[in-house]
Amino acid sequence: MTIELRRNLPAELAQHLQIRSHELVTDATLAEGGDDAGPSPHDLYDAALGACKAVTVMWYARKKGIPVDEIKTQVERDDSQERAGVYKLATKLQIKGALTDAQLQELHTVAQKCPVHKLMSTVTTEITTDVERLA
Template structure:
């Protein structure tokens, strides 16, 4: 899969992000020289974790017949030590439904194993960057 970004010429630094048929703007805040026209790359990274946890819990609950009616996910970031190699995220999931304590514990275990959580904590990511001139 390819994700494409192209500068949004209506803003100083913003990028138009295209994923399949989905489009959104990403930018940085005014303090970083942007116009805050969309979420920052860090916001998208953090949101990927929250989305993955929520979708994984919903998928699992439906597969197992666990009566989850709604789910709200909150991600809190502490990037105060990022430059020294520590980036902290706290995920808080609030689940609505007629659930037993055992089902809540089961869903908690599933949330801990979502694919993005695994990517962020156990997988070595290799990145190659090429830079070319535009014609």
């Protein structure tokens, strides 16, 4: 799969992001010199974790017949030590439904195993970058 970004003119830093048929704008915050026209790259990274946890829990609950009526997911970022190599994300899932304590614990276990959580915490990601002229 290819994700494509292109400068979102006339903005200084904003990028038009396209993933399959989905489009959005990503930008830097005002404090970072952007126009805050959309979520920042860090916001998207953090949101990927929250979205993955919510989707994984909902998928699992549906598969197992666990009665989940609503799910609210929050991600709190602590980037105060990022330059020292520590980036902290705290997630909280609030789940509504006629759940037993055992089912709620089961969903907690599932949330800990979402694919993006694994990517962020246990997988080595190798990145290559090519830079070339645009004709």
